[in-house]
Amino acid sequence: MARIDLKGLAHSYKAAPAEPTDYALRQMDMAWEDGGAYALLGPSGCGKTTLLNIISGLIHPSQGRVLFDSRDVTDLAPQQRNIAQVFQFPVIYDTMTVFDNLAFPLRNRKLGEAEVKSRVNEVAEMLELGADLNRRASRLGADAKQKISLGRGLVRQDVAAILFDEPLTVIDPHIKWILRRKLKQIHKRYKLTLIYVTHDQAEALTFADRVVVMYEGRVLQEGTPQELFERPLHRFVGYFIGSPGMNFLPCRLTSDGAEVAAQHISLPADLLLRAPKAEVLEIGIRPEAIAVSDDNGAGLAVQIRDIEDLGIRKIVTCLLGDHELKVVVPSERPVPLDRGRLVLNPAMTRLYADGHLVG
Amino acid sequence: MEKWNDHRAWFLVVPVILLVGFNAIIPLMTVVNYSVQDIFDPTHRVFVGADWFREMLHNKRLQNALVRQLVFSGLVLLIELPLGVAIALTIPRRGGWQVSATLVLVALPLLIPWNVIGTIWVIFLRPDIGLLGYFIDHVLGIHFDYPTVPMQAWISVMMMEVWHWTPLVVLLAYAGLRSIPDAYYQAARIDGASKWAVLLYIQLPKMRGVLTIAILLRFMDSFLIYTEPFVLTGGGPGDSTTFLSIYLVKLAVGEFDVGKAAAFSIIYFLIVLAFSYVFYQVLLRAGRGEVK
Numbered sequence A: 001m002a003r004i005d006l007k008g009l010a011h012s013y014k015a016a017p018a019e020p021t022d023y024a025l026r027q028m029d030m031a032w033e034d035g036g037a038y039a040l041l042g043p044s045g046c047g048k049t050t051l052l053n054i055i056s057g058l059i060h061p062s063q064g065r066v067l068f069d070s071r072d073v074t075d076l077a078p079q080q081r082n083i084a085q086v087f088q089f090p091v092i093y094d095t096m097t098v099f100d101n102l103a104f105p106l107r108n109r110k111l112g113e114a115e116v117k118s119r120v121n122e123v124a125e126m127l128e129l130g131a132d133l134n135r136r137a138s139r140l141g142a143d144a145k146q147k148i149s150l151g152r153g154l155v156r157q158d159v160a161a162i163l164f165d166e167p168l169t170v171i172d173p174h175i176k177w178i179l180r181r182k183l184k185q186i187h188k189r190y191k192l193t194l195i196y197v198t199h200d201q202a203e204a205l206t207f208a209d210r211v212v213v214m215y216e217g218r219v220l221q222e223g224t225p226q227e228l229f230e231r232p233l234h235r236f237v238g239y240f241i242g243s244p245g246m247n248f249l250p251c252r253l254t255s256d257g258a259e260v261a262a263q264h265i266s267l268p269a270d271l272l273l274r275a276p277k278a279e280v281l282e283i284g285i286r287p288e289a290i291a292v293s294d295d296n297g298a299g300l301a302v303q304i305r306d307i308e309d310l311g312i313r314k315i316v317t318c319l320l321g322d323h324e325l326k327v328v329v330p331s332e333r334p335v336p337l338d339r340g341r342l343v344l345n346p347a348m349t350r351l352y353a354d355g356h357l358v359g
Numbered sequence B: 001m002e003k004w005n006d007h008r009a010w011f012l013v014v015p016v017i018l019l020v021g022f023n024a025i026i027p028l029m030t031v032v033n034y035s036v037q038d039i040f041d042p043t044h045r046v047f048v049g050a051d052w053f054r055e056m057l058h059n060k061r062l063q064n065a066l067v068r069q070l071v072f073s074g075l076v077l078l079i080e081l082p083l084g085v086a087i088a089l090t091i092p093r094r095g096g097w098q099v100s101a102t103l104v105l106v107a108l109p110l111l112i113p114w115n116v117i118g119t120i121w122v123i124f125l126r127p128d129i130g131l132l133g134y135f136i137d138h139v140l141g142i143h144f145d146y147p148t149v150p151m152q153a154w155i156s157v158m159m160m161e162v163w164h165w166t167p168l169v170v171l172l173a174y175a176g177l178r179s180i181p182d183a184y185y186q187a188a189r190i191d192g193a194s195k196w197a198v199l200l201y202i203q204l205p206k207m208r209g210v211l212t213i214a215i216l217l218r219f220m221d222s223f224l225i226y227t228e229p230f231v232l233t234g235g236g237p238g239d240s241t242t243f244l245s246i247y248l249v250k251l252a253v254g255e256f257d258v259g260k261a262a263a264f265s266i267i268y269f270l271i272v273l274a275f276s277y278v279f280y281q282v283l284l285r286a287g288r289g290e291v292k
Helices: A048-056 A098-108 A115-128 A142-154 A173-190 A201-207 A225-230 A235-240 A268-273 B009-035 B051-057 B060-090 B099-110 B114-124 B131-141 B150-176 B180-191 B195-206 B206-221 B229-234 B244-254 B258-287
Strands: A005-012 A021-034 A037-041 A062-070 A081-085 A161-165 A191-198 A210-215 A216-224 A248-249 A256-261 A261-266 A279-286 A288-295 A300-309 A315-318 A323-330 A340-346 A350-353 B037-041 B044-047
Touching: A021 A216, A037 A048, A037 A201, A048 A081, A048 A161, A048 A191, A081 A142, A081 B180, A098 A115, A098 A142, A098 A256, A098 B195, A115 A142, A142 A161, A142 A173, A142 B180, A161 B229, A161 B244, A173 A191, A173 A201, A191 A201, A201 A288, A201 B044, A210 A225, A210 A235, A210 B114, A216 A225, A216 A235, A235 A248, A235 A340, A235 A350, A256 A279, A261 A300, A261 B206, A315 A340, B009 B037, B009 B258, B037 B258, B051 B114, B051 B258, B060 B150, B060 B195, B060 B244, B099 B150, B114 B150, B114 B229, B131 B195, B150 B229, B180 B195, B195 B206, B206 B258, B229 B244, B244 B258
Parallel strands: A037 A191, A037 A210, A081 A161, A161 A191
Antiparallel strands: A005 A021, A005 A062, A210 A216, A248 A279, A256 A261, A279 A350, A288 A340, A300 A315, A300 A340, A315 A323, B037 B044
């Protein structure tokens, strides 16, 4: 249980990094509050596993310091940091029983056998592994094995944080949510700092209080799921979070709004004042923040290209000029078949300059 | 499955049957033929039934050779497996050309013809001009004369065998080590496991498959060993390094006891077949991950 601070942290796998692109992790400052449940979200290769391994001490960063409760642990080995980490594929000790697996970290720390027993039993009960304690761990299913990996972290009461590296990759979908709920339960009970790496946004958004979105070695935004959804700070966040992602329409600013494909979108006056000079200006709008009506009403005239009915909602693909837009509407709402009008929710309409949010 | 009415399929199978018959079964049958007859000269022979088998099974020299053979194969496993694993552990798990070069160097003894290996060691062990023989005899001051001292002959044969075949165990063990995912080592570091614990609970269990294969190969090969000790010691002094196949050749070629040698061959063949069968079963189960 600790607050984790990363100060001026950067990492490169190359011996002598010269270009910024040599860095797997660009220089960053981050703070992880004590007891927070964080998700580290980003596409493959964005540096999230590197960041996780630096926190746990498996990798020594090229630059910067790692602080646990303002104690510098940068040079400490993983076992001295008291971190628990669960990997993508379950790591179990094949020859041992479930009990011995869970007891392993405690026995390595030379704890008395009576204490080992009581702690292992407590953790096993919580993870619902009690019935399997005397079975060989290698005989169990992937979900039970992953629970054992997690349990080996939890048996040590003094853990500073638990780090998860895409732990549910090999778990069947119908068991995933059970394990995810278990994790939330454990988080509530122990008030541990949890950092959960994933590339699955649904997993990140349901699991975490705060989500950190990474891209190409940089942290683009940190915030609650709602903040990420409503105010993506960067084009990539808008595109990556949400299914389908945010729509971006290249635009030209006018005196009272923006012009996209010769059609007018009104924007607040103060936003227009703040708009910087930029190469690319874009309107960002969530598919959920657009209403479709037939061709008679007001709004942006569009061509409807495709309607995908997912049962509970429909995804409508439209063309505004030659820009494609996705709109999400409830399944029961009628959608015109060839031409329609779109009304953008003004409170959810954002302006991006060169990929960064203006407002 | 339905039975085939078209018998032309036989045309495809018959050549194979004939070929296997010629190169495996017919030579074996000549041995069977000899093993049940007493042959005086090309025209005089007597059918003796199972007499040769009975005699060979009670033959003291054969029994001694069998015991010697089992001790030898046992020692081979006891020395080569731990040594091979230990060497494999010192080779870095990842590396560039240096690792590849090391592996090639390690594997060199495996590429040398077996009789050349015997010859190399004959020279290597000579107390007058051989590097190791001279070192033991003159530098360590131990009188070294392996052709006349049984213990020294045994040690020499063992050293040669270990030098020749440990590289195979190294290669197999290294392949096993390379296949262990990084996450296991990372988890062990986080769990605070010592190097010894990593070896005991991660590396050895994960190497179980390749080590089973190493045990089988080394046991069978050393059980059939002939060329190297024949060149080095010729089975002597006395019978002290006479293993099964060396005794067999002595019997068949040296004493020209063709009938006894044929019976012995069949006994030897059956022993090897029995071991092979047991090992094959173990191997199959190891492949399915069922071996404890």
